Amino acid sequence: xxxxxxxxxxxxRRSFTLFDAAAKVPYLKxxxxxxxxxxxxxxxxxxxxxxxxxxxxxxxxxxxGGPEGLLALSKAAREHGMGVLVDIVPNxxxxxxxxxxxxxxxxxxxxxxxxxxxxxxxxxxxxxxxIRIPALGSDDDVDRLEVKDGELRYYDHRFPLAEGSxxxxxxxxxxxxxxxxxxxxxxxxxxxxxxRRFFAVNTLAGIRVxxxxxxxEAHAEVGRWFREGLVDGLRVDHPDGLADxxxxxxxxxxxxxxxxxxxxxxxxxGEVLPGDFACEGTTGYDALAEVDRVLVDPAGEAALNAxxxxxxxxxxxxxxxxxxxxxxxxxxxxxxxxEVLRLARLVPSSYGLAEDQAADAITExxxxxxxxxxxxxxxxxxxxEACEQAAAHRPDLEVAVGTLLPLLLDPSTPIAVRFQQTSGxxxxxxxxxxxxxxxxxxxxxxxxxxxxxxxxxxxxxxxHRMRRRHEELPQSMTTLSTHDTKRSEDARARISxxxxxxxxxxxxxNRLQELAPVPDGPYANLLWQAVIGAWPASRxxxxxxxxxxxxxxxxxxxxxxxDEEFEATVRAAVDAAFDDARVTAVIEDFxxxxxxxxxxxxxxxxLVQLTMPGVPDVYQGTEFWDRSLTDxxxxxxxxxxLREEExxxxxxxxxxxxxxxxxxxxxxxxxxxxxxxKPGLFxxxxxxxxxxxxxxxxxxxxxxxxxxxxxxxxxxxxAAGGWRDTAVELSGSMRDELTGSSFGxxxxxxxxxxxxxxxxxxxxxxxxxS
Numbered sequence: 001x002x003x004x005x006x007x008x009x010x011x012x013r014r015s016f017t018l019f020d021a022a023a024k025v026p027y028l029k030x031x032x033x034x035x036x037x038x039x040x041x042x043x044x045x046x047x048x049x050x051x052x053x054x055x056x057x058x059x060x061x062x063x064x065g066g067p068e069g070l071l072a073l074s075k076a077a078r079e080h081g082m083g084v085l086v087d088i089v090p091n092x093x094x095x096x097x098x099x100x101x102x103x104x105x106x107x108x109x110x111x112x113x114x115x116x117x118x119x120x121x122x123x124x125x126x127x128x129x130x131i132r133i134p135a136l137g138s139d140d141d142v143d144r145l146e147v148k149d150g151e152l153r154y155y156d157h158r159f160p161l162a163e164g165s166x167x168x169x170x171x172x173x174x175x176x177x178x179x180x181x182x183x184x185x186x187x188x189x190x191x192x193x194x195x196r197r198f199f200a201v202n203t204l205a206g207i208r209v210x211x212x213x214x215x216x217e218a219h220a221e222v223g224r225w226f227r228e229g230l231v232d233g234l235r236v237d238h239p240d241g242l243a244d245x246x247x248x249x250x251x252x253x254x255x256x257x258x259x260x261x262x263x264x265x266x267x268x269x270g271e272v273l274p275g276d277f278a279c280e281g282t283t284g285y286d287a288l289a290e291v292d293r294v295l296v297d298p299a300g301e302a303a304l305n306a307x308x309x310x311x312x313x314x315x316x317x318x319x320x321x322x323x324x325x326x327x328x329x330x331x332x333x334x335x336x337x338x339e340v341l342r343l344a345r346l347v348p349s350s351y352g353l354a355e356d357q358a359a360d361a362i363t364e365x366x367x368x369x370x371x372x373x374x375x376x377x378x379x380x381x382x383x384x385e386a387c388e389q390a391a392a393h394r395p396d397l398e399v400a401v402g403t404l405l406p407l408l409l410d411p412s413t414p415i416a417v418r419f420q421q422t423s424g425x426x427x428x429x430x431x432x433x434x435x436x437x438x439x440x441x442x443x444x445x446x447x448x449x450x451x452x453x454x455x456x457x458x459x460x461x462x463x464h465r466m467r468r469r470h471e472e473l474p475q476s477m478t479t480l481s482t483h484d485t486k487r488s489e490d491a492r493a494r495i496s497x498x499x500x501x502x503x504x505x506x507x508x509x510n511r512l513q514e515l516a517p518v519p520d521g522p523y524a525n526l527l528w529q530a531v532i533g534a535w536p537a538s539r540x541x542x543x544x545x546x547x548x549x550x551x552x553x554x555x556x557x558x559x560x561x562x563d564e565e566f567e568a569t570v571r572a573a574v575d576a577a578f579d580d581a582r583v584t585a586v587i588e589d590f591x592x593x594x595x596x597x598x599x600x601x602x603x604x605x606x607l608v609q610l611t612m613p614g615v616p617d618v619y620q621g622t623e624f625w626d627r628s629l630t631d632x633x634x635x636x637x638x639x640x641x642l643r644e645e646e647x648x649x650x651x652x653x654x655x656x657x658x659x660x661x662x663x664x665x666x667x668x669x670x671x672x673x674x675x676x677x678k679p680g681l682f683x684x685x686x687x688x689x690x691x692x693x694x695x696x697x698x699x700x701x702x703x704x705x706x707x708x709x710x711x712x713x714x715x716x717x718x719a720a721g722g723w724r725d726t727a728v729e730l731s732g733s734m735r736d737e738l739t740g741s742s743f744g745x746x747x748x749x750x751x752x753x754x755x756x757x758x759x760x761x762x763x764x765x766x767x768x769x770s
Contacts, residue, residue: 001258002232003280003475004035004083005676006610007617011039011483011635013049018060018069025076027644030651032672035083035232037617039483041070042221045094045203049635050483051087052237053094053204055101057218074230083232085260088222090248091241096203099158104205107131109160111180119214121196121206123342130182133159134189134202142183145172152176154183187560193338198241199425200335210243215251226256233260235283240265240373240424243417249278262477266449268371272472274378281476285449287614288479290465291605292444292492293457294699297713300442300499301455307506308441311521318439318522320453325367325393327438328430330554332363336429339422340366346415351403361400362419364390365408372424376411383408436486437553440526443495443533448484456499459699459712463687466701470613470685478614480605481622483635488619488628491533493605494591494598498529500715501594508532508590515583516576518569520556523549527570531577534627535591542574545629597714599659600758603667604710607759608699610671611708613685623668625661655739658757670737671761674706681705681763690750692726698750700728707734709750711758723751734762 008028010021021036028036040051043061051061060067077084095104103116108131111117112124122131135157136142145154147166152159152175165178176183184192189202196206209215225231234256239245245263252261261279267286273279305317312318332340344359353361368389374382387405391398408416436446445452457465469476480489487495498505509528518524527546534542550557550570557563576583602625610616619626621638624646628634646662647669656662675682681704688700688707697717700709709728711717730744739756742765753760 001260002083003260004085004233004615005679006033006615006672007035007037007085007477008033009037009039009482009617009619011049011620012041012051012064013039014047014063015637017063018065018073020065022069022073022076024640025073025080025082027640027647029080029082030644030647031618031623031669032674032676033082033618034672034676035085036073036077037085037235038073038087040087040089040237041065042088045096045100048094049632052089053096054089055094055097055104057093058221060221070225070230084230085233085235085262086222086225086231087235087237088219089237090207090209090218091238092198092204092206094203095205097158098160103207105160108133108179108181109162111162118211119207119218121208123194123345126342126345127182127194130180132182132184132188132192132194134186134193135183136185139185139188141185142173142176145176145183147172147175152179159183189338190335191337191341194342196339196342196421198238199429200331206241208243209248215248219252219255223255226259231259233262236261236263236279239263241421243421246274246276246278246375253278260475266372269451269454271371274375276378281473281614283482284477284479284614284617285447285482287469287477287609287612288447288485289450289454290457290462291478291480291609291612292447292450292496293454294459294462294608295493295601295604295712296442296444296456296496297499297716298456298458299716300502303502303506304441304499307502307509308522308525311525317441320435320439323439324431324435327434328367328369328426329363331430331434332366332426336422336425339425343415343418343422346413346418347404347407351407353400353403357397357400358404360394361390361397361404364394364397365401365404366419366423366426367430368393369423369427372427373420374423376409376416376420380409433552434554437526437549438522438555440522440529442499443487443526443529444492444499447486447492448482459687459696462699463685463701466612467685474613476614477617478609478612479617479619480609481619481626481628481634483619483631485634486630487530487533488626488634489605489622490598490602490625491530491627491629493601494594494627495529495533496601497594497597497715498532500597500713504590504593508586511586512583515580515586516573518573519566520550523553523556524573526553527573530629531574531587532590532594534629535587537627539574539578541629541633542577543571545633546570546574548630594715596659597718599663600711600714603664603757603759604699604712606664607667607671607708607761608710610668610675611682611703611706611761612701613703616672616675618668618672623665625664655756663757666738667757667759667761674737674761674763678706678763688728690726690728692750693724694720694722694726694750697723698726698728705764707760707762709753709760709762711754714758723749723754726750728753730762733765735765737761737763 041060041064042054043056043059044051045053060070098104106114106116166175198204242248262283263279265282309317340359340363343362344355347353347358365386368386387401391401407413408419410416439452512528551559556566650666656666683704686702688702690698697713699712727747727749730748732745734744735742
């Protein structure tokens with residue numbers, strides 16, 4: 001199996017096709033990248049910028065360059081000695097435009113008789129033999145249907161007609177009643193839908209890749225990539241939605257000839273990948289959290305808790321455990337109620353539970369579930385514990401929970417299989433997409449894959465986790481930014497400085513609330529941290545984030561029932577950042593005060609991530625500063641020519657100034673090149689300890705020849721007078737890959753090593769270094 005030394009994630013779309021990616025291969029090779037890592041490339045909903053709404057798995061998307069584009073990219077990669085990793089989406093397909101999806105069109109037209117009926121996860125009996133499609137503005141809109149060109153139409157929505165279901169003179173309503181589908185109000189989706197979705201997205205329908213023939217047809221094109229040597233590895237999106245993730249991964253390993261495979265799996269603290277997963281690791285959210293937290297000052301926690309308490313009606317800091325129990329319960333009772341009710345319908349009548357009682361108990365168990373899902377028999381203990389907590393929290397459900405437990409523990413029962421698919425949906429929507437917008441004491445902590453109650457990690461604990469990562473997951477991906485992160489790496493690097501300066505932040509937030517008040521204190525804290533993290537940013541970007549964050553939080557406004565008065569106040573606050581000189585000054589003063597510390601954090605995080613155990617990924621464009629916020633902000637186009645020009649200047653001998661984004665490009669390129677060209681320097685992991693007054697501000701480790709030294713808590717370091725007598729011991733003569741300076745052997749001053757940049761990457765000055 002070929003394993004990448006590093007990857008570089010590219011978002012392939014109509015505006016940046018596979019041909020465009022092929023043209024960037026020489027630059028990425030020069031940057032030091034080993035493999036290209038592509039977003040989904042199978043045919044997706046026309047105009048889709050992300051590609052996770054695949055409509056035809058049998059072809060490479062023509063909008064993204066088609067098979068010719070993949071061939072061109074693969075050829076370019078091969079010519080430069082690089083590999084190709086592709087993101088695939090086995091859990092669901094896009095059904096927003098039924099005519100674009102041949103499988104879905106057939107299902108709607110032929111119902112249970114369709115050759116694709118087995119591919120979709122439909123509860124036909126619950127729908128009276130029909131699949132419910134939540135496409136109408138209201139149920140009364142059935143009167144707005146029309147038959148045109150042999151199809152049923154609702155405004156621009158097109159649906160097929162079953163054979164023999166229409167004759168001249170029939171009303172559109174009568175025709176609709178004869179179809180294998182029922183068009184219903186979108187508001188009925190929450191509790192009455194009868195097909196499995198991706199989370200609560202009605203336009204993404206789950207498919208059953210656990211069925212061999214469905215797997216084979218859905219992966220025929222993927223198999224061709226490996227047979228023809230076009231692709232070297234795969235990233236599997238959302239395996240937690242599958243009925244049998246372990247079985248799926250075994251099939252995928254066989255299909256790919258044993259290729260390198262990663263899973264998009266969020267591991268909660270202490271959780272490990274199941275041993276029967278045929279993959280090399282995760283996509284790196286767990287690593288992101290570890291890097292972030294070792295750069296957060298634990299001394300700021302009490303003050304930020306106090307600030308959080310002052311912003312809440314309770315006068316107490318947020319209770320995260322209670323919060324996520326509540327948000328998960330809200331999601332399971334709300335937008336995912338259809339899934340819970342389907343589970344309840346699977347409880348045999350002989351068990352003596354009414355459907356509403358079973359649904360209540362199932363919801364309570366899911367709300368208590370501490371991880372995304374179990375993989376029975378793996379996770380049986382977690383399930384038992386969740387049931388105990390559910391019964392303790394709701395004594396009135398103790399009997400119902402106890403009745404359900406044996407069913408949920410038996411992987412041969414349909415309810416146990418579906419429960420495992422459902423719990424992850426509720427976790428994702430209730431935690432990532434709701435609680436993360438409500439738990440706002442420090443934005444760095446609420447990132448995908450993170451545990452927000454873990455405020456910081458000491459260097460000793462970080463080293464312990466890295467040794468374990470080196471031993472157990474050496475081929476797993478590491479990352480700092482993705483298309484799914486709530487805030488990109490450099491936005492978080494700046495926000496993390498708040499933990500070092502909580503008093504200054506409290507004063508800043510209070511002043512902003514005086515000048516541009518937002519009547520939701522915790523949300524205001526989230527919003528202004530995001531503004532600070534992203535600054536300078538366009539009005540459009542910040543307004544987009546402000547609305548999304550407010551609606552996701554769901555405390556003062558929601559997606560389905562927006563509070564116009566509240567949202568107008570938020571818009572006015574964001575506008576004030578641009579239109580009110582006093583607000584602009586407050587923002588820019590805080591940014592100026594923290595800018596050098598933020599830059600230090602950015603370089604530290606980047607170098608640590610690129611050199612720590614695992615396979616480092618660089619998200620597109622993040623070799624420069626990237627202060628993006630949540631999607632779609634983090635999927636904006638990248639100015640590659642500017643990066644190419646700057647890299648050429650650096651390679652020409654122009655050393656960039658500290659604190660500039662060119663310094664990040666320097667760090668990125670030198671670390672990537674070293675990992676690719678000198679893998680022998682990265683064969684182990686050992687902490688490097690420092691002595692002296694500021695030893696706690698140095699994070700350092702030896703990877704087996706390559707030494708990483710990085711500054712942590714830079715504001716505190718400056719306040720204490722700098723490095724002073726802090727030193728490290730070098731066993732031999734070492735050269736810094738960033739500056740070319742040589743140090744050692746013996747005791748070396750950290751102030752000298754980090755005299756130019758807040759980080760250093762040392763390698764033996766002599767020797768093979770291979």
